[in-house]
Every structure is written in structure tokens, then in C-alpha cells.
Amino acid sequence: MTHGVRTPVCERLGIRHPIFGFSHSVDVCVAIAQAGGFPVMGLARELPQEIPHILAEVQQRMGDMPYGIDLMLPSKVPEAASIDELKGALPAGHVEFVDGLRRRFEVQPPVKPSFFTTQVRSEALFNEQIEAVLASNCRGVATAIGLRADLIERAKARGKLTFSLVGSVRHAQKAIDMGVEVLVAQGYDAGGHTGPVGTLSLLPQVIAVAGDKPVLAAGGIATGEQVLGTIAMGAQGAWLGTLWMAARENHTPPALLKRLVESNSEDTVITRAHSGKPCRVVRSDWIDAWQQPGAPEPLNMPLQQVLTGDVFASMHEHDDARTIYEAAGQSVFAIRGETTVAEQMATLVQGMESAWSRLAKLAA
Numbered sequence: 496m497t498h499g500v501r502t503p504v505c506e507r508l509g510i511r512h513p514i515f516g517f518s519h520s521v522d523v524c525v526a527i528a529q530a531g532g533f534p535v536m537g538l539a540r541e542l543p544q545e546i547p548h549i550l551a552e553v554q555q556r557m558g559d560m561p562y563g564i565d566l567m568l569p570s571k572v573p574e575a576a577s578i579d580e581l582k583g584a585l586p587a588g589h590v591e592f593v594d595g596l597r598r599r600f601e602v603q604p605p606v607k608p609s610f611f612t613t614q615v616r617s618e619a620l621f622n623e624q625i626e627a628v629l630a631s632n633c634r635g636v637a638t639a640i641g642l643r644a645d646l647i648e649r650a651k652a653r654g655k656l657t658f659s660l661v662g663s664v665r666h667a668q669k670a671i672d673m674g675v676e677v678l679v680a681q682g683y684d685a686g687g688h689t690g691p692v693g694t695l696s697l698l699p700q701v702i703a704v705a706g707d708k709p710v711l712a713a714g715g716i717a718t719g720e721q722v723l724g725t726i727a728m729g730a731q732g733a734w735l736g737t738l739w740m741a742a743r744e745n746h747t748p749p750a751l752l753k754r755l756v757e758s759n760s761e762d763t764v765i766t767r768a769h770s771g772k773p774c775r776v777v778r779s780d781w782i783d784a785w786q787q788p789g790a791p792e793p794l795n796m797p798l799q800q801v802l803t804g805d806v807f808a809s810m811h812e813h814d815d816a817r818t819i820y821e822a823a824g825q826s827v828f829a830i831r832g833e834t835t836v837a838e839q840m841a842t843l844v845q846g847m848e849s850a851w852s853r854l855a856k857l858a859a
């Protein structure tokens with residue numbers, strides 16, 4: 496093997512490497528596509544009025560390179576909601592606790608407009624996101640946390656390949672029943688919202704129910720050796736998120752990059768303090784404060800972000816070394832300094848090749 500491996504889903508999408516890269520950064524997505532992977536651009540935390548401009552930029556910069564778009568579509572959110580109305584209805588004890596943390600960590604008010612200070616996850620917001628994604632020329636549509644039958648049907652009718660991130664066999668079965676074409680088995684090790692089953696245990700179980708549908712492995716993967724390992728297990732590729740935060744193209748705030756570089760797998764924890772749903776993040780004083788005795792249970796989605804969204808926006812805007820955190824997986828072990836997407840992709844492909852040679856020697 497000289498240039499990595501290609502699986503049937505690579506042929507289907509026209510990509511060189513079985514590497515799927517999730518990112519919220521247009522620059523990262525463009526670089527992943529240029530390096531032969533399949534970028535999936537997350538739009539779950541973008542301002543609705545900016546989405547058409549982001550999609551226009553993505554479309555223009557991607558040219559005819561294939562790419563996907565990802566939306567997070569949890570159920571049990573309000574039909575429509577205004578952040579100010581919901582702020583007024585937050586439990587007093589929670590408001591007091593967060594005010595205390597704001598004083599303790601000297602949180603400066605965020606100045607720039609952001610999703611986290613102005614938006615609430617609601618059906619109305621999701622419908623707006625869905626229409627924008629369907630109107631774009633993306634080749635793939637991925638959804639996480641929830642599924643929408645109409646989105647899957649309409650995306651397929653437009654020739655878009657549908658992906659679903661699943662954290663259990665039950666979720667996988669639900670996605671299959673709704674007609675999703677590619678399953679992303681995302682394990683406990685993953686950065687972001689995640690279930691309780693580790694990637695290595697989840698993957699064979701999802702493959703077992705997937706029939707002839709391609710399955711990708713996600714969660715804790717950051718080396719080419721791991722990618723080849725999951726392909727040996729029957730996956731058609733790996734889906735990575737955390738790793739790209741080390742790429743220059745991600746414009747990661749310096750204090751966050753430093754934290755990621757200094758963190759090991761055990762410095763990531765699953766918490767409901769970010770969004771109200773279990774989410775793996777890299778620890779900071781802010782995250783630790785929610786684990787201390789006397790801290791209230793985080794509120795359910797979407798209220799936890801109504802309560803704390805300004806603080807999350809502020810720590811990123813002001814690059815606050817003490818509080819800054821981000822979704823990050825156990826794969827953080829592979830972040831050891833700033834690099835570029837091209838270097839990361841080359842290292843991944845090289846890792847796949849060396850794992851292949853090791854196996855070939857053993858088999859000989």
C-alpha cells in the first residue's frame with residue numbers, strides 16, 4: 496500500500512482517504528477537502544442570519560470537492576422561543592449560582608454577537624437550518640442527537656447522502672428504519688454529545704445491525720493506526736472532530752490550544768454543564784465548578800445554554816485561560832502543538848500505511 500486505503504464509501508463520495516473531518520470552521524473544512532478527506536461542516540452553533548453567507552462561502556471555496564453539513568436536532572425543545580423570555584423563567588437558585596461564578600471568575604460580558612448569547616435551540620430554528628442546508632450543494636447531510644424523517648427523505652430526493660451519528664444500537668436501528676444511508680458509530684470517547692458505550696465496543700454492534708450500509712467509527716480516534724484498526728473491524732472510515740482544533744486553520748483561541756496541548760485523555764470529562772445533555776469536554780475551572788459540592792444539577796437542553804451561553808461566548812471571545820473549555824474527546828492525547836490540516840492528513844495516511852505494513856509482515 497502506498498497511498499492509504501479506499502473503501503466503497505470513498506468511491507461513492509469521490510474522496511481519496513477514508514477520513515471524515517467534523518469541524519465548525521470553514522477553513523478547516525476546505526483544507527480537509529483539499530487533502531482528500533470528507534469535511535463535514537457543523538452549523539449547529541452558527542447565527543441563523545449568517546448561515547446563508549457561510550454556505551455561499553463554503554460552496555464557492557469547495558468548487559466541485561464533495562463536502563457534508565451537520566445539524567444537531569434534539570427533540571423535546573420548544574416550538575419557538577426567545578432567549579429573553581426564557582431567561583426570565585430560569586430557576587432563581589441557578590441564576591444565583593451562575594452570578595456567583597461570574598463574579599468569582601471575573602467574567603467579562605461578551606461583546607460580539609453569537610449563537611450562544613442570542614439563540615435558543617427550538618423547532619423554528621431547526622426548520623430554518625434545515626431549509627438552508629437542503630438548498631445548498633452539499634453532498635452529505637449529517638444529523639446528531641435527533642433524527643427528522645422529512646429531512647432524510649428530502650435530502651435523499653436531492654441526491655445527498657444521509658449520515659446519522661449514533662451512540663447505541665437502539666439509535667442505529669432507529670436511523671436505519673428512517674432510511675439513513677451511513678451510520679456514524681460515535682462512542683463514549685468522543686468529544687461533544689455522547690453516550691455511555693466506548694467506540695471499540697459500539698462499532699461491531701452497529702456494524703452487526705447495519706447490513707450493507709456503510710458504518711464509520713467516531714470517538715477517540717486521532718491516528719492513522721486507529722483508522723486502519725477500525726477499517727479492519729469493518730468500518731468504512733473514521734470520523735474525527737477533536738484533532739482539527741490543533742490546526743492553524745481552526746483559529747483556536749491561544750489559551751484553549753494551550754489547554755488542549757497540555758491535556759491528556761483523562762482531562763476530558765462528560766458533563767451536562769455545557770448544554771444540558773451529556774457532552775465530553777476538556778476540563779477547566781468553569782467545568783470543575785459544576786462538579787463541586789453545592790453546585791446545582793445543570794438544567795435540561797436548551798435552558799442550560801440560556802443560563803450560561805454568555806459565559807461560554809465570553810471565555811472564547813476574551814480567551815480566558817482559567818475558564819476556557821471546549822468539546823473535546825479522549826483523542827486529545829494526539830494534540831501536541833499547533834499544526835496544519837495538510838500535516839495532520841499526511842500523518843494520518845502515513846499511520847495507516849505503517850499499520851498496514853506491520854500487519855503484512857505478521858501475515859507473511
Ligand SMILES: Cc1cc2nc3c(=O)[nH]c(=O)nc-3n(C[C@H](O)[C@H](O)[C@H](O)COP(=O)(O)O)c2cc1C
Nearest residue numbers: 517539639685686687714715735736737822824826
Ligand atoms: C468542538 C467540537 C464540536 C462538536 N460539535 C458537534 C456538532 O455540532 N454536531 C455533531 O454532530 N457533532 C459534533 N461534535 C462531535 C464530532 O462530530 C465527532 O463525533 C467527535 O468529535 C468524534 O470524536 P473525537 O472528538 O474524539 O474525534 C463536536 C466535536 C467537537 C470536538
